[in-house]
Amino acid sequence: MRRGVVTRTRLILGVFLVFMLVAPLVLPEFQITLLNYIGLYSIVALGLVLLTGIGGLTSFGQAAFVGMGAYATAYLSTVYGMSPWLTLIVGLVLTFAVSLFLGFITLRLSGHYLPLGTIAWGISLYYLFGNMEFLGGHNGISSLPAINVFGLELDTGREFNYLIWSLVLLALLSMQNLLDSRSGRAIRALKGGGLMAESFGVDTARMKIIIFVHAALLASLSGWLYAHLLRFVNPTPFSINAGIEYLFMAVVGGAASVWGAVVGAGILTVLKQWLQDLLPKLLGQSGNFEMIVFGVLLVLLLQRAREGIMPLAVRFFPAPEKLLPPLAQELTRRARPAAGEMLLELKGARKSFGGLVAVNDMSFAMSGGEILGLIGPNGAGKSTVFNLVTGVMPVTGGEVHFRGERIDTLSARAIVPRGLARTFQHVHLLPAMTVLENVAIGAHLRGSKGVISAALRLDRTEEAMLLAEAARQLARVGLSASVHEQAGSLALGQQRILEIARALCADPVLLLLDEPAAGLRLQEKRALAELLCKLKSEGMSILLVEHDMDFVMKLVDRLVVMDFGEKIAEGLPKEIQTNPAVLEAYLGGVK
């Protein structure tokens, strides 16, 4: 069965390759032109599948980047007679610089500034192309040289078809490689898992800029091809409307597979061709009436099938189950603290929100090999303490030290590599990714290979080590059976345990668990308690924020009790159970 699936996917790819080899030889001119355009659009749409479908960001200005690539080569190759291969590089460098700048100023702001910025930028560049004398104004630039591949002039659409589709394939495959890697997991976490990714050391702002630049470079490449296919450029195809159509292609195809870009580009190109023939006849006047159909179609698509068309197609081609890497080398582990070594220390940590003091001069310490419980009634400030320790919020006063180093001045991302890993009160998983991939995000900082090595598959040794580590941690927590399931299909108890495995993947010396038992059934709570005992016996230190008294009392070595932002008691579970201040906080005073 499994083998059968693999062959089916391969078969389709083979049929596609044969088609692309034979088609330019047999199809009539008109179909070749259509095929060329679909290829050009696919490259741009592929960038948007990454940016919008996977990364959750959007640009309406991709047409402007296409224009940049096209105008760069048009101007340089006609005026200075530069080789098109050289102008390709110039165009890409130019696009890189501009998109980096735009990304840098917009991606730090909340989500909608990027698309609005790209609309403004798309319009500006369109008018700039049309009004610059040296770029030929609205008449554009003509008589571009043909591209020369190893002495072969590509001066017909038929020959050019091979160049376009080879590049489409390269772009698709490198994107597929990228998504299936350490960086790829970080990119896939951007939409819906940003906070989680940050707390495992992913620089999400940097990742966003990377995918924005990547999409811009693909657009620029498509522009270069366009210019040398037509051997003529003018501003019209780089208008904001073209930018919007590119986005439509990416949305119609959907992000379930990189092939969505080709499907979306194909559907919209053919549909547009057909509507441009049909609608003027129906309406008795000429104009871009296909806009109406595209608009209505997209609204309906987003209302009925927000993931686009690909999920329907992908169902017939399930991804082959990835085999676990055989005996990969183990990742290096950090030095363990000796039992009893001072681990975490809060010295008068304070957090106030305006006039409200949520945490009032908290001080406590814990040492290696210990399970410390932090308990208190609702609103006592436990979660705030947790956020102070993990760097999610800055302290207002006081200090937090970890293994002798001050950490309250560090960001969440900088705290992880010091050996502190956390879980979340409300589970933060990427439901569409497999259990294994989710857990591997925990090991993000234990790898170092970036986007380029991933796209070129130079990261396989490291990737195998990361996945092997994820599998090892899953075995450690007892989730080996679910390795290849989608994380979203697990029960809540298993999802909590998955979060622990992910935290373990970061190779922590201190594990911070935020209400891990909340919402669990009795059976699940028992399994969780067993797991925590096992981890303790292996030398792990755990700080446990918890609500459930029974659960905590049996498990921890010591307890810190909070109420109204202050520490009201500290000691062994037995002492705490009879402490009058604690009883009063939990049960109300008996007077």
Add this chain to the structure above:
Amino acid sequence: MNSEIALFLIQDGLTNGAIYALLALALVLVFAVTRVIFIPQGEFVAYGALTLASLQLGKLPGTAWLLLTAGVAVAAVELVQALRIGAVRRVPAIVLHYVLVPSAIVVLAWWVAPQKPALTFQVLLALLLVVPLGPMVYRLAYQPLANASVLVLLIISVAVHFAMTGLGLVFFGAEGSRTPAFSDAHWKLGVLTISGQSLWVLGVSLSLIVALLLFFEHTIYGKALRATAVNRVGARLVGISPAMAGKLSFTLAALIGALSGVLVAPITTIYYDSGFLVGLKGFVGAIVGGLVSYPIAAAGALLVGLLEAYASFWASAYKEVIVFTMIVPVLVWRSFTTHHIEEEEE
């Protein structure tokens, strides 16, 4: 440049800026209440202007047919929903609101238009034809996705903009229209000539802003909208329906858009696709205000108007480039003053 030209440009800039300010206010309102970035705002400007132009020619504008079609579509959606939950009592109200009332408006326009009534009546008729499209668009395109992310809503906005621009081409053709001025009066004030039309624009804009202020401060619906903008869930818990808030804010946005179109039509020639750029200039103003502050958005829009007036004097070919690149320094400034880790939706 002498002081006469400088003053003329200021007048020109403030007139256009007043219209951008109105649009900026509508955009901030819609975004605050529904999280929709209302790109089609500009189409309401064009529809308002061109509907008025058709009426002045004594023709029944194409927007009349759109009103009927959209009304029937909304009625169909509402009827299916009502019947599915067995609320048969709602049927008469649905038919009245979405079929009978639009039909009555269209019949009125069809009957009155050839008689070329007074300008005031034509303006009212144009507003009657265009404004109801606002809540209908909300009902059809946005309401089924009201809980989607800002990004999905933005893509919907762009799709609606596409469809409405294409429909504008069908209804009004590719030629532009310019309507006669509300007033031909001119006053000499030293070196400056003040036109009656720009006084009209400034006066109407100002009254509309005051009216909106009173609406938000003193009426229960205004307060409901403000509550929804502050906290959607909280507003819902105290009984403010998000659908009502959405439709109301879209009605206001459509009214502001159509009225802006009516005001701007005597100043510049409006084409079926002119609205997009006009609306986007309102956006630049709104972005200056971070899409939250009404006064800063209005001030930003006035600035856009002034910048545009001076840009068209000095470098008219680069007018749009200059206006839209203004967004870059604004974004730079915002990105260095905003610091927050974004908690994502979805």
